[in-house]
Amino acid sequence: MAKTIMLEARSGSIPEEVEIVARNEDVNPLKLARRLSEGRVIIPRNTRRKGKVRVIGIGEGLRTKVNVNIGTSGSLVNIDMEREKARVAVKYGSDTIMDLSTGGNISEIRRILMEESKPLPFGTVPTYQAWIDGIRKYGSLPPEDWFIKVIEEHLRDGVDFMTIHAGITRELSEKAVKSRRVQPIVSRGGAMITVWMLEMNQENPYYRNWDYLLELFAEYDAVISLGDALRPGAIVDAHDELQLGELYINSKLLEKAREKGVQVMVEGPGHMPLDKIVLDVKLMKTLTKGAPYYVLGPLVTDVAAGYDHIASAIGAAIAVASGVDLVCYLTPAEHLNLPTPEQVREGLIAAKIAAHAGDIIKLGPKAAKWDIEMSISRAKLDWNTMFKLAIDPEKAKEIYSQYSGVNISSCNMCGQYCVFLLLDKWLKSRSKPKIDELLNLFKESSLV
Secondary structure: OOOOHHHHHHOOOOOHHHHHHHHHHOOOHHHHHHHHHHOOEEOOOOOOOOOOOOOOOEEOOOOOEEEEEEOOOOOOOOHHHHHHHHHHHHHOOOOEEEEOOOOOOHHHHHHHHHHHOOOOOEEEOHHHHHHHHHHHHHOOOOOHHHHHHHHHHHHHHOOOEEEEOOOOOHHHHHHHHHOOOOOOOOOHHHHHHHHHHHHHOOOOHHHHOHHHHHHHHHHHOOEEEEOOOOOOOOHHHOOOHHHHHHHHHHHHHHHHHHHOOOOEEEEEOOEOOHHHHHHHHHHHHHHOOOOOEEEEOOEOOOOOOOOHHHHHHHHHHHHHHHOOOEEEOOOOOOOOOOOOHHHHHHHHHHHHHHHHHHHHHHOOHHHHHHHHHHHHHHHOOOHHHHHHHOOOHHHHHHHHOOOOOOOOOOOOOOHHHOHHHHOHHHHOOOOOOOHHHHHHHHHHHOOO
16 A cells, blocks of 8 residues: 555654645644544645645644535536636635536546646546446446546546545445435435446445555545435435435445545535534544545525525534534535536635634634624725625625715715714724734633
């Protein structure tokens, strides 16, 4: 087995990447190296990736990261649009990006989008290509080794992390298709693996070849993201035996990966009522001994079509506050259509707001400092600083200037009756609060 960054940290040394993450996130490098060595933090990378890729950490004690999904569909292949989505993801602050393409020349599209996505760490779901190109190649369902060959191709291309649907066994698949779930399987990759297992009368090729997959990922030092093929797709399906059964299997696969020094994160739900989110995160963290948790949503209602980025942000904020480490955005087009670049922007900003809202609880003053700086700027009516601090400066400026012909130092909501104008005489005479004092006050008043 190759010496991975995880094994390097386990040997007692501090890898350069750990130093970079520690410096960027203001954490102790020794503590960070220990968390990496134990699998509670990951640093997505592929030693074969060409060109400079941003070094980020995902996991315990670190800022929550946000992922953007892009890619063609089987019915809509527009490479230029997907390239634009990649540019939007980079511009508006995504931390990672995944290619979920299912239409066109998938290998070519992946390479194009990897280049367009720099410097972000890049992920894929190889199950899609294994299924689609496998049927094209063989005229029927592909053999078991084809699934492994596709993963090897992605690794050679330099993919930094991959969703691997290894936890959905044949037994769980058989239960799923016979279950009383409203939506038995909503994962596209999970459905593909299920059909393959049931038609071929064989076990999951990823599950059967797990030891060999660990050797492959160790060679390239890439990250495995254990897929949630049985995530709930309706709130009434949350926390049933299928979801929890796959999570348990994933926790066992994770243990093997850690033994080999392969970095792993675990993917989670899905659709889930508000009151189950905290339990879900705590259960996952307990079963996996603190592995990074990567969640899609959770979506807290099934009726938000057209606004699923909002339903997702509500669930994500609670999940992050409870310990989630990576949030996958949803767009307004979720469940309806392939998103446009503008919908990618909307979904990304919503997810970033949710991640930061959760970080205020999870990380405390370290995250809240941003909010305090914004509050001070608002009290000063310092618009330039407010725009700089806004999570989407362009949007803030656009709305601020949407009505012309008014010249006033406040905004047009309150106009000349702005509280800071009314109280200006008295506010000028008071001592101004300092950021450090406010951070201490925030820390003392925190309930967590």
